[in-house]
Amino acid sequence: MTAKTAILGAGAWGTALAIQAARAGCDVALWARDTARAEAIAAARVNQRYLPGIALPDAVKVTADAEEALGGAALALMVVPAQALARVLAAMPVRGVPLLACCKGVEASTLRLPLEIIEAIRPGLSAGVLSGPNFAHEVARGLPAAAVVAAADPALREAGLALLSSPAFRLYGGEDPIGAEVGGAAKNVIAIAAGAVIGAGLGENARAALVTRGLAELSRLAVALGGRAETAAGLTGLGDLMLTCAGPGSRNMSLGLALGRGESLAAVLAGRAGVTEGVATAPAIVARAAAAGVELPICEAVADLVAERITVPEAMARLLARPQRAE
Ligand SMILES: NC(=O)C1=CN([C@@H]2O[C@H](COP(=O)(O)OP(=O)(O)OC[C@H]3O[C@@H](n4cnc5c(N)ncnc54)[C@H](O)[C@@H]3O)[C@@H](O)[C@H]2O)C=CC1
Numbered sequence: 001m002t003a004k005t006a007i008l009g010a011g012a013w014g015t016a017l018a019i020q021a022a023r024a025g026c027d028v029a030l031w032a033r034d035t036a037r038a039e040a041i042a043a044a045r046v047n048q049r050y051l052p053g054i055a056l057p058d059a060v061k062v063t064a065d066a067e068e069a070l071g072g073a074a075l076a077l078m079v080v081p082a083q084a085l086a087r088v089l090a091a092m093p094v095r096g097v098p099l100l101a102c103c104k105g106v107e108a109s110t111l112r113l114p115l116e117i118i119e120a121i122r123p124g125l126s127a128g129v130l131s132g133p134n135f136a137h138e139v140a141r142g143l144p145a146a147a148v149v150a151a152a153d154p155a156l157r158e159a160g161l162a163l164l165s166s167p168a169f170r171l172y173g174g175e176d177p178i179g180a181e182v183g184g185a186a187k188n189v190i191a192i193a194a195g196a197v198i199g200a201g202l203g204e205n206a207r208a209a210l211v212t213r214g215l216a217e218l219s220r221l222a223v224a225l226g227g228r229a230e231t232a233a234g235l236t237g238l239g240d241l242m243l244t245c246a247g248p249g250s251r252n253m254s255l256g257l258a259l260g261r262g263e264s265l266a267a268v269l270a271g272r273a274g275v276t277e278g279v280a281t282a283p284a285i286v287a288r289a290a291a292a293g294v295e296l297p298i299c300e301a302v303a304d305l306v307a308e309r310i311t312v313p314e315a316m317a318r319l320l321a322r323p324q325r326a327e
Pocket residue numbers: 009010011012013014032033050079080081082084087088102103104105134135136137273274275277
């Protein structure tokens with residue numbers, strides 16, 4: 001019998017992962033919260049709002065019925081924004097279905113990372129993280145990519161690799177889910193900083209410095225929260241920074257570019273359908289780090305920037321004026 005994977009969240013990444021799971025040989029249920037939207041995607045066989053122009057394979061069934069999506073599933077992927085994860089999960093009849101969190105952020109109201117949210121809402125459920133440098137539209141098209149299934153439970157790592165891998169989508173097992181989720185959340189914030197310096201005309205040197213020192217920030221925080229420093233050098237840390245800080249293909253980077261050029265946050269966000277995770281995560285990750293006794297100066301500058309308390313040149317001047325220290 002073909003294994004079934006449930007994808008909970010039909011945005012850009014959920015739709016791409018549904019296509020990928022079908023390519024990997026699964027029966028797939030793609031759950032959308034809105035019945036009309038689920039019906040429109042099912043009828044068109046395309047998610048025109050979030051992933052236009054890419055057809056869904058026959059193995060993907062689209063539904064707004066959570067019971068139908070999760071019934072008989074061997075694995076479920078949570079692919080809603082981090083700020084919506086708790087609400088969506090609380091309403092899901094997951095029972096014992098193991099979960100992979102695919103969102104990259106910190107919950108603003110509680111400062112929880114995705115696996116902490118899952119443990120609070122479904123205590124004892126086997127859960128892990130799927131993360132890495134993956135633009136949805138490239139994965140959906142079958143272009144080569146790699147990612148990590150990070151979980152404490154080896155059976156979940158194996159299930160993730162078995163159900164989601166295909167020749168062009170290379171998955172690695174990871175034993176440091178905390179490091180993976182810190183990397184995914186922090187890189188979105190650092191990407192806003194990277195975009196902002198380019199948008200403000202401060203140059204490529206400034207971006208390289210921010211990305212590298214940003215890597216040090218996410219590594220410090222991961223270790224403080226119980227993760228491993230070396231995870232920062234892998235796909236979920238450095239790999240995703242390289243992708244997300246490289247250019248306007250990233251929503252976070254492109255937001256930074258616009259802020260750097262002097263556009264307002266509200267105007268930029270009003271013009272986009274998809275989530276820009278770094279906006280809510282910037283203050284949350286700073287507060288979470290502070291609670292753990294860790295300073296994140298670049299994330300702090302981004303939190304001030306998105307709150308419009310500071311301009312890009314002011315943020316850069318503040319970072320440059322920090323006391324000298326060893327690298
Ligand atoms: N788009 C990408 O290339 C990648 C995205 N991610 C991460 O995956 C997560 C989701 O991103 P995307 O799919 O790109 O976002 P998106 O903005 O394209 O789609 C989000 C989906 O979640 C739904 N949603 C939003 N709030 C909801 C709520 N309260 N209840 C139920 N559903 C809700 C939306 O209707 C939409 O279907 C984010 O954390 C993002 O950082 C990770 C890797 C790649």
